[in-house]
Structure formats: structure tokens, C-alpha cells
Amino acid sequence: MTLTIGLIGLGAMGSGMAQSLRRAGHSPHVFDVRPGAAEAFVRDGGHACATLADLGARCDVVVSVVVNAAQTESVLFGAGGDGDGSLAAAMQPGSVFVMCSTVDPNVSMAFESRLAKKDILYIDAPISGGAAKAASGEMTMMTAARPEAYAKAGAVLDAMAAKVYRLGDRAGAGSKVKVINQLLAGVHIAAAAEAMALGLREGVDPAALYEVITHSAGNSWMFENRMAHVLAADYTPLSAVDIFVKDLGIVLDMARATKFPLPLSSTAHQMFMQASTAGFAKEDDSAVIKIFPGIELPKKA
Incomplete structure (x- = not known):
């Protein structure tokens, strides 16, 4: 089965990761809060989503490359705490959320727990290597997740990074x-x-x-x-x-x-x-x- 991949945040790291997904044969759905950023990316292939909910509803795996825990919280659950327009509310049971920000490990564990209540799998997956390595697919991912999350999204991680370290079967170890x-x-x-x-x-x-x-x-x-x-x-x-x-x-x-x-x-x-x-x-x-x-x-x- 070919997975539909979404990526949120087309900054220095996220844009390179999205390019790596495209090189690996995916046609990523992308979202960025900056006007025109998603549209500029998809000129060379992919799909721009107007809202996070639209992206979440379309994708089997969603990769989040935002700045911090607060932005990740907003991406997932919105200002109203996972209301109808939020990403988490739109994602399908059994889909996977990949969190690539540097956050307090306890925060990452809390994200995993909250998403588990919606039957959404979670990968704690902070990244390192800089923009150049992200663009060439040579960056490092420090991950921790349940085996079923790896089973579904492991190939997606490998498409974005040269080294994907699997450090535990629960969120927190990667962070x-x-x-x-x-x-x-x-x-x-x-x-x-x-x-x-x-x-x-x-x-x-x-x-x-x-x-x-x-x-x-x-x-x-x-x-x-x-x-x-x-x-x-x-x-x-x-x-x-x-x-x-x-x-x-x-x-x-x-x-x-x-x-x-x-x-x-x-x-x-x-x-x-x-x-x-x-x-x-x-x-x-x-x-x-x-x-x-x-x-x-x-x-x-």
C-alpha cells in the first residue's frame, strides 16, 4: 500500500525533508502558515493544503517540523483543544503523527498519550544535521515509538534521514x-x-x-x-x-x-x-x- 504523506512546516529543515520525500517517490501534502510557502513548494510536485484539517484528513502519516512544543500543540489540537478544525480531530484512526521538534521529553510523552486516545500512532522523532543535510536526506533522526508506529511509518523516516536511531518503544527516549x-x-x-x-x-x-x-x-x-x-x-x-x-x-x-x-x-x-x-x-x-x-x-x- 502506498502511503499518503503530509508535512507541516516548510522552514529550513522541513522544506529539505519534503524534497527528500518527493525524491523517494512520494507526492507530499504540505502546509505552512506563511502565505505562498506551500504553493511555492508544490510547483515541483506535491499538493498544497489550505488547512491543517484538510492535510490531516488526507494523510496516513503526518510529519510536523515546527519550532517548539507550543507550535506542535497548536498544530495538533488548535487553540480550542482538538476541536473540529484541528489536525488531531481530522486524522484517521491508525494514522501516524511524527513529531520532529526539540521539546521537553515529558511534553512528547504527553502528546503520545493524548493521541493514543484517538487511536493515532505517534513517533517521537527530533532531528539533527542542519538544512543542507535535511535537503540531501543525510540528516539524523532520534526516534522512539511503539512497534506498530514503526511498522507503518518506518520507511517514511528512512526516506528523510540517513540515520534513523530507534531508541525505545515509547515516546520520550528520542527527545x-x-x-x-x-x-x-x-x-x-x-x-x-x-x-x-x-x-x-x-x-x-x-x-x-x-x-x-x-x-x-x-x-x-x-x-x-x-x-x-x-x-x-x-x-x-x-x-x-x-x-x-x-x-x-x-x-x-x-x-x-x-x-x-x-x-x-x-x-x-x-x-x-x-x-x-x-x-x-x-x-x-x-x-x-x-x-x-x-x-x-x-x-x-
Whole structure:
């Protein structure tokens, strides 16, 4: 049986995932709140849906790629709590909802429980890899779901990601692993910015510093990727400062529930908070370097 696939959210990640589904032979139904976004996507194949309810009624598997838990809640249940016009109310029993946002694991578990009451299967499936890997189908998915959800939608996950990790048979495990990944990503970006800022303060040529570090033991993927943005003076947001205000906040909330200390995460979170309140909230997350005083950042050539 050929499944009908829907995808909600055609942002940097979602548009690439929808392209991967199209390459895999699907004709995805898509929805985005931005006027014209869905119509622009379907010029090369697919179907634009005018409402979430329309998409939900048509699709066997619905993939949600929105920003956060609040948006996921709104997508699923609407402002009125799963009224007639909501996605969850429109989806058929036995269909599958794939949640790709970074959320508190307890929130993901609650989504699974609420959808189970409607006989809708749920996959906890946060993603990692960035827009380029999403577009090429090379991203990573950290998933947890009941066996019957995998049985129905496993091939859909494989069409969107090079690595699909199955981490448990209930929601929550995928989100926990993603939260830990975001701990490392946020701390690594903050540390990379601190190192580059110190080099600038000490008068080291930033291009030379970048060359040496990226060929030395102190390198990290985040240093190599994000400090290239600093050298180019290009803060176009691929992942914005406020993403790490949110994600490191989730990290700290998860740890706080069991009184587990995270000193490095706490410091990195404060750095992103400072960058956000200083006016850099929507800039690339490498703009966290702008909080350091007394340095002259590289300028565009």
C-alpha cells in the first residue's frame, strides 16, 4: 500500500525533508502558515493544503517540523483543544503523527498519550544535521515509538534521514537524546565563540587561528562550522541565537527536575540569553561572539 504523506512546516529543515520525500517517490501534502510557502513548494510536485484539517484528513502519516512544543500543540489540537478544525480531530484512526521538534521529553510523552486516545500512532522523532543535510536526506533522526508506529511509518523516516536511531518503544527516549545533543551543540558553540574572541582580543589573525585550530586537537565540528560564519561576517540565521535560548532552557529544565547540576550548560545558556537581549536574537547562533567586549570582529570583504 502506498502511503499518503503530509508535512507541516516548510522552514529550513522541513522544506529539505519534503524534497527528500518527493525524491523517494512520494507526492507530499504540505502546509505552512506563511502565505505562498506551500504553493511555492508544490510547483515541483506535491499538493498544497489550505488547512491543517484538510492535510490531516488526507494523510496516513503526518510529519510536523515546527519550532517548539507550543507550535506542535497548536498544530495538533488548535487553540480550542482538538476541536473540529484541528489536525488531531481530522486524522484517521491508525494514522501516524511524527513529531520532529526539540521539546521537553515529558511534553512528547504527553502528546503520545493524548493521541493514543484517538487511536493515532505517534513517533517521537527530533532531528539533527542542519538544512543542507535535511535537503540531501543525510540528516539524523532520534526516534522512539511503539512497534506498530514503526511498522507503518518506518520507511517514511528512512526516506528523510540517513540515520534513523530507534531508541525505545515509547515516546520520550528520542527527545531525551536530542536534548543531550543540544547540550553539547550549545556548549560547543559558546566555547568556540569564547576561543575566537580571546584570539581577537590578543591580536591573533582570525583566519590563521581558524586554520590552526581546525587542524589541531582543540577543534570541534561547531568551531569549524560556526567560526567560518564569524570569519565571513555572515550572521544570516541558519540556526538562530534564540534557538539555543530555547534548547538550552529545555536542557536545564530536564536536569532541574532531578536536581542534576549542569554548570557548563548554565553558562552557555546565559551567554545566548545575553546575546538575545543585546539585539542578536534572530541572527545566526555564532553571533553569541558579539557579547564579548573590546574585540573587533571580522568585516565582510
